[in-house]
Amino acid sequence: MTNLSPASMATAVGSGLLTFPITQFDGANRFDEAAFRAHCAWLLGYDVAALFAAGGTGEFFSLTPAEVEAVVRAAVVETNGRVPVIAGCGYGTAIAVEIARAAERAGADGLLLLPPYLTEAGQEGLTAHVEAVCRAVGIGVIVYNRANAVLGPEALARLCERCPNLVGFKDGVGDLELMARVASRIGDRLTYVGGLPTAETFALPYLEMGVTTYSSAIYNFMPEWALHFYKAVRARDRETVATELREFVLPYIALRDRGRGYAVSIVKAGVDAIGRSGGPVRTPLTDLTPAERAELKALIETAEARVPRTSLAA
Numbered sequence: 001m002t003n004l005s006p007a008s009m010a011t012a013v014g015s016g017l018l019t020f021p022i023t024q025f026d027g028a029n030r031f032d033e034a035a036f037r038a039h040c041a042w043l044l045g046y047d048v049a050a051l052f053a054a055g056g057t058g059e060f061f062s063l064t065p066a067e068v069e070a071v072v073r074a075a076v077v078e079t080n081g082r083v084p085v086i087a088g089c090g091y092g093t094a095i096a097v098e099i100a101r102a103a104e105r106a107g108a109d110g111l112l113l114l115p116p117y118l119t120e121a122g123q124e125g126l127t128a129h130v131e132a133v134c135r136a137v138g139i140g141v142i143v144y145n146r147a148n149a150v151l152g153p154e155a156l157a158r159l160c161e162r163c164p165n166l167v168g169f170k171d172g173v174g175d176l177e178l179m180a181r182v183a184s185r186i187g188d189r190l191t192y193v194g195g196l197p198t199a200e201t202f203a204l205p206y207l208e209m210g211v212t213t214y215s216s217a218i219y220n221f222m223p224e225w226a227l228h229f230y231k232a233v234r235a236r237d238r239e240t241v242a243t244e245l246r247e248f249v250l251p252y253i254a255l256r257d258r259g260r261g262y263a264v265s266i267v268k269a270g271v272d273a274i275g276r277s278g279g280p281v282r283t284p285l286t287d288l289t290p291a292e293r294a295e296l297k298a299l300i301e302t303a304e305a306r307v308p309r310t311s312l313a314a
Helices: 006-013 033-043 065-079 093-105 123-136 153-162 176-189 199-207 223-234 238-256 262-273 290-304
Strands: 050-053 085-089 110-113 140-145 166-171 191-194 213-216
Touching: 006 050, 006 110, 006 140, 006 166, 006 191, 033 050, 033 065, 050 065, 065 085, 065 093, 085 093, 093 110, 093 123, 110 123, 110 166, 123 140, 123 153, 153 166, 153 176, 166 176, 191 199, 199 213, 199 223, 199 238, 223 238, 223 290, 238 262, 238 290, 262 290
Parallel strands: 050 085, 085 110, 110 140, 140 166, 166 191, 191 213
Antiparallel strands: none
16 A cells, blocks of 8 residues: 655645545444445546545544544545545644554545644644644645634745645635735645635635635535536636526525534535435534425535536546
8 A cells, every 4th residue: 555645645636626525424323434435436436636534524523533544544445546545634733643643554645634622722833733743644734724723824834844745735714815825925835725614615716816626525415516616616617606606505505504513414414315325423513404404405406407417427
């Protein structure tokens, strides 16, 4: 099992749409490897650039470190080198280092370093945290700027100097001024990934800033629609983007915002809605109500009817 070099991983990530598969659980609330692998196999049947296992949509926050490793290993086996596998990583520095090393052993091509758990920290502490994880592995690292872990341009510049395997920056803040300052300061040293919840909403303005790709949770249940939308963004087809935002994405966001924590729950409900295996979320998250599921199913069916049936498969 050979991991991609950090540079190769970063190039691949920046080349197309990214999938962040959900993590399925069985009736006893354990990781359901068979269901997860079947889901990954289906997602890989379309033209996706990389697969992020045990990420935010994959409920990283509800998995034990051993489960993260199991999820990543299952993704690596199922992917079989077709696209890079990027593993979720996080919590405090010591645990993050352990997860990072386990993911590398499991065959991951890179890490998505999520914010540390709960605690607030300044730029010096965040820099030390990211550097410790980067130094613990040889694979590439993508840092996720979000919530309590927002690195500024100067801190990122120092990390780029110290950590050759820091190769990506995922933005989950939505501060366009900060994003502009980061891109201006760092240039093409990093690959930039859009990472706001329901990233399709911001895909077009971010493209103008050099953010060529984004994480699509919607891809979990509408891969053809997600690729259709991504193509429209890359072609700067503003009419198609506006139509899909108005007719699907914004109503989907309105439904998502009805419940706290629904960002993951709605994705699993979407997988169930198309007749595949999504299953429940783990607590403290809660699932959509039956009425909300019916509303989501109707939204999906209407949106899918607008997608031209072209060669979107891989």
